Amino acid sequence: SAVISQKPSRDICQRGTSLTIQCQVDSQVxxxxxxxxxxxxxxxxxxxxxxxxxxxYESGFVIDKFPISRPNLTFSTLTxxxxxxxxxxxxxxxxxxGQGAFYEQYFGPGTRLTVT
Amino acid sequence: QKEVEQNSGPLSVPEGAxxxxxxxxxxxxxxxxxxxxxxxxxxxxxxxxxYSNGDKEDGRFTAQLNKASQxxxxxxxxxxxxxxxxxxCAVKGDGQNFVFGPGTRLSVLP
Numbered sequence: 001s002a003v004i005s006q007k008p009s010r011d012i013c014q015r016g017t018s019l020t021i022q023c024q025v026d027s028q029v030x031x032x033x034x035x036x037x038x039x040x041x042x043x044x045x046x047x048x049x050x051x052x053x054x055x056x057y058e059s060g061f062v063i064d065k066f067p068i069s070r071p072n073l074t075f076s077t078l079t080x081x082x083x084x085x086x087x088x089x090x091x092x093x094x095x096x097x098g099q100g101a102f103y104e105q106y107f108g109p110g111t112r113l114t115v116t
Numbered sequence: 117q118k119e120v121e122q123n124s125g126p127l128s129v130p131e132g133a134x135x136x137x138x139x140x141x142x143x144x145x146x147x148x149x150x151x152x153x154x155x156x157x158x159x160x161x162x163x164x165x166x167y168s169n170g171d172k173e174d175g176r177f178t179a180q181l182n183k184a185s186q187x188x189x190x191x192x193x194x195x196x197x198x199x200x201x202x203x204x205c206a207v208k209g210d211g212q213n214f215v216f217g218p219g220t221r222l223s224v225l226p
Contacts, residue, residue: 001162033213042204042218043160092159102167103148105206105214107159 002027002095004108012114013083020079021111023093028073033105034066035092043092049076083115118143120217122205128223135192137220139205142186146207149181149188154202154219164190195224 003026013019023032034046047055047068055068069077080087094107119142129135137151148167152160164179166172166188172179178191188207192199205217 043216045213048213090159103208104150104162104165106162110159 001104001106002029002097004093004095004106006091006093006108006111008111009109010112010114012116015084015115017083018079018081019083019113020077021091021093023076023078023108025074025095029095029097030073031096032070032076033094033096034068034076034078035094035107037090037092037110039089046078046091080113083113085115088113088115118146118207118209118212118215120205120207120215122203122217122220124218125221126223127220128225129195131195131197131224131226133195133224135195135199135222135224137190137192137203137205137222139188139190139217140186141188141205141207141215143207143209143212143215144183144186145209145212146183146186147210148208149179150206150208150214151177151179151188151190152204152206152216153199154204156201160204192222195222197224197226200224 005024007022032049035043045058046061047057049055049070067079091111096103121140151164153163154160166179166181176193180189202219202221204219206214208214
């Protein structure tokens with residue numbers, strides 16, 4: 001497993017502004033993931049971030065709204081741009097460890113975002 | 117579309133009883149299966165992973181996998197109030213992303 005930290009842990013933002021969430025891992029990982037979890041809902045994958053390449057976005061998520069950086073093997077950022085109240089959610093980063101068919105995924109503590 | 121289904125609950129069991137959580141999945145190519153526990157306001161925590169048919173035990177937790185029936189379950193023996201949480205089932209195929217179920221809320225009554 002790994003120790004994963006996220007900053008900030010929570011924030012309250014005004015609509016129209018942007019927030020950048022940082023995710024730091026204590027070991028090198030190839031793949032990092034960003035999820036959104038709205039109140040009472042399960043996890044929705046936003047994008048997969050590999051070091052040295054463009055992030056891969058899931059259906060319904062676009063780079064202009066959720067730009068992602070992955071400058072090295074231990075760090076990634078997710079920006080929520082031009083926020084609206086509908087973006088209020090918990091944002092989680094995660095990492096995968098394993099090989100072959102045997103992978104496990106571990107989550108950071110999350111960032112609770114409220115947009116007013 | 118790959119789907120993972122769980123009863124949303126809440127599932128209420130008395131303290132000391134066995135809690136049984138169930139999950140079905142649609143993709144026959146799924147190879148890896150996971151149970152996560154999520155306390156309110158916290159992030160998901162991996163508690164069990166299972167890769168082959170049969171049972172896997174870890175302390176009070178037993179994961180059961182039946183690939184033919186596309187079914188995976190989690191049994192919690194001697195349930196404690198501290199087990200009260202939402203339990204997420206997840207599956208993964210080779211080269212695929214994880215797919216998470218909607219979660220089952222478990223309430224263990226003292």
